[in-house]
């Protein structure tokens with residue numbers, strides 16, 4: 001029996017959970033932050049076979065926000081959710097060339113569960129946005145963890161993550177640094193007061209876990 005499928009949400013958000021502006025990110029130039037996102041979503045736990053691929057699930061608008069030359073995001077199985085999808089999801093011939101399309105998050109998860117028993121082993125499953133798909137995922141018991149880059153600097157935003165995640169948020173607790181680093185599989189930089197700065201934008205990497 002493969003282990004039960006677990007979802008990890010990964011996002012960068014301001015203190016009031018702003019994540020987007022005009023169909024794109026509210027900030028630019030956070031290269032180290034984007035490199036962290038790429039490493040963490042690609043990294044497969046060492047206990048799994050080397051051919052294992054992680055999956056990233058996103059809404060159609062987030063897919064549209066990625067420049068065509070960069071998508072699908074390489075080294076991960078990209079899954080795009082859109083109501084306009086009518087065919088059942090199928091595994092692409094080349095996961096680096098085309099995404100899996102699904103008509104709902106539930107259909108995407110059912111498809112990924114089937115893949116766990118096929119020849120291409122499936123590793124971790126991340127939900128990478130946007131707000132609509134995060135909202136759908138927060139309602140599922142499979143969602144166990146949130147990797148949050150807390151952007152401390154202020155930015156104008158028109159899209160928000162649908163949960164104000166902070167100390168005392170019901171059902172969630174912030175993971176200790178050791179546990180966080182153990183799960184992501186790398187040392188997580190801690191600057192002054194836990195914050196670091198890139199191009200004048202201050203942020204902090206955090207991990208939150210669902211409390212049952």
Ligand code: NDP
Nearest residue numbers: 011012020023024059060061062082083129130131132133
């Ligand atoms: P989403 O990326 O969540 O995509 C929304 C689309 O997903 C809908 O229009 C629909 O596609 C499809 N969809 C949504 N719900 C369902 C459902 N229940 N069943 C089937 N399909 C569904 O859009 P948002 O506007 O919420 O978020 C986009 C914004 O978020 C952008 O500004 C982006 O840059 C930002 N973002 C920020 C991140 C961060 O970490 N800061 C991460 C990711 C995105 P269709 O219309 O085709 O039917």
